[in-house]
Amino acid sequence: MMTAILSLGAVALVAALILGWASRKFAVVIDKRETEIVAILPGANCGACGFAGCASYAAAIVAGQAKLNRCCLGGNDMIVRIAAVMHMDAHPPLPQKALVLCRGDNRATVMKYRYLGLRDCNAAQLLADGPKQCPDGCLGLGSCAAACPFGAIEITVGDLAVVHHERCVGCGRCAAACPRQVIALVPVSAMVHVLCRSHAKGAQVRRYCDTGCLGCGLCKKAVPEAYVVERFLARVDYDHADQAAQAVAVCPNHCIIDLAVHQLEKTEAQATL
Amino acid sequence: MTELLLILVSTVLVNNVVLTQFLGVCPFMGVSKRLDTSLGMGVAIIVVMAIASLATWLFHYHVLIPLDVGYLQTVAFVLIIASLVQFIEIMLHKTSPALYRALGIYLPLITTNCAVLGIAVLNIRKQHSLLESLAFSLGAGLGFTLALWIFAGLRERLELSAVPKCFQGTAIALITAGLLSLAFMGFSGLVKV
Structure with a gap:
């Protein structure tokens, strides 16, 4: 009885310790603006912007590698909101x-x-x-x-x-x-x-x-x-x-x-x- | 050495996890719509299966048996496999974001995959040595990937064919899986186990 509790508890403890250490050691820093832009984008992952999906497009915007008006789906409102996050001017495309x-x-x-x-x-x-x-x-x-x-x-x-x-x-x-x-x-x-x-x-x-x-x-x-x-x-x-x-x-x-x-x-x- | 090779070949072809032992059928049906995602899932399964069966083998013979708590096998294995997958996920997110994105939801899905747990338990049941269990789990992973890959190819092709209305969707997928299983029965005389 005791051995069962102790051994299983020990496994869980060791696993938790390793995972806790790993989550710090391998923490990935995500730009806050990126999550904000992902939330604004339509999430259809259609690829019309030329990137693999909405998340990659958001990453490219934050990295300064993509223009704000590549998404043809959300309309002008969306581009204005992304521009507000990035503190940039909006240039809506021709629909x-x-x-x-x-x-x-x-x-x-x-x-x-x-x-x-x-x-x-x-x-x-x-x-x-x-x-x-x-x-x-x-x-x-x-x-x-x-x-x-x-x-x-x-x-x-x-x-x-x-x-x-x-x-x-x-x-x-x-x-x-x-x-x-x-x-x-x-x-x-x-x-x-x-x-x-x-x-x-x-x-x-x-x-x-x-x-x-x-x-x-x-x-x-x-x-x-x-x-x-x-x-x-x-x-x-x-x-x-x-x-x-x-x-x-x-x-x-x-x-x-x-x-x-x-x-x-x-x-x-x-x-x- | 021949022993190990025999185990490898027999698990890939003769005792294929999905098609003859029907372990891990859920991802086999769920992740087989496209060739590239099926390969990603296959690679994830191979890696997790190999590492998990090594870890569970070591744990069983060096912790559970000496402490005489063999009846904890199932819950302990589940715990170990789940933590392992979580660890791999954290590692991948940092070291290889592209692979992490490609695997997406499939990696956490593997934690509760019956094929992974099944292979770990079978290793103990069949009293494999450490090397044998490595060969067994690698073979099972490869077999799973092979089956998944072939099936995804068939389903991509199926999507373009004129399937009768009443067969469309899951029905024709299950029928195809059955025919594929039938084809794998042809390997049954390949290795005498």
Whole structure:
């Protein structure tokens, strides 16, 4: 009885002594500002700031290795609060959202072959450059949706990725995950977009897609300062996009979209039901 | 020497901790979603298992047996393993913050891992010598890591495949684990123990 109590007590005592000594000897000094900033940061660990997670970003801020405005998630308030902790000036970034630059779902486009492999765009892209005739269109296997930490991307019934903008924070993880660079980060304020990335010539696009940009230049003719047409592909010049909405109606293939009147995520999802 | 090698091979493949003795199934299912975290967990298990079985072996034969209090084995082992893991955690936090972050929650999880305690107790039950118990625990750790690593690879691949709705999630993971265990049964004739 006594030996049991004493021996077990002795083990516990020795262990406690060693642990107590170790916690002093190997104590890690943490900057108080770092814990404060970690508490302010959203804690999503999305990696959009370029660091492994919120804790590493906070450490980099305190070490003076990172700017305060790298986090696209918390908004201006958060940056102002971090700036207060660091006694620095705040410079909020330009807010951006992800946008899928393709409207060619499986009814609008022609397929090269029927793909039955892994449900992953990168895998599909390796097989004869993807199952779509169009070399630039969205493959719709959802690599972007899997990469999104916020569940903002939906794959429609027509195998097309659509970004739900009320959830998107503009971290750009989807754009990095896409093997075809179909997803772009666009300014939140911009409403009019050309939803095509194909530089193929008009006659070629017509062969495999009902809704691709032909490069005809009618939009540029309608509103010259708002559009740029390069190598058979139009894009909106977001710095002079005030009048861009006027060209939406002239596009023969309906690949120019005004998000103010046309809610992409709803119409795309419904259209394919 | 051959004896030690035999113990090592038989614990890695034939008597694999997870797949044939089902010890430590919780981290096997929980930490196998990604290859890199599974490797981190595996390394943590190997280190903790080896150190813990050495410490518990020494403690059993030099404290518990001489004092004639062998019935304290379980509680004493738990105490020793928990303090050891805590000590390793403090050390790592100071000396290698990167590894500390990579291991994250898994290190404290190991304190109550049944595989670690199980191997320590099995060492005593099988009356291993100190060297044998070192080989046994290293083999068990390696076997655990191997199983975890293979399983994580399978699950990463599984995530991209079209799994029928009723099988999705834990169900298909458990089925896969069962098939993997079946595959490891193939090693059963490799070493005659």
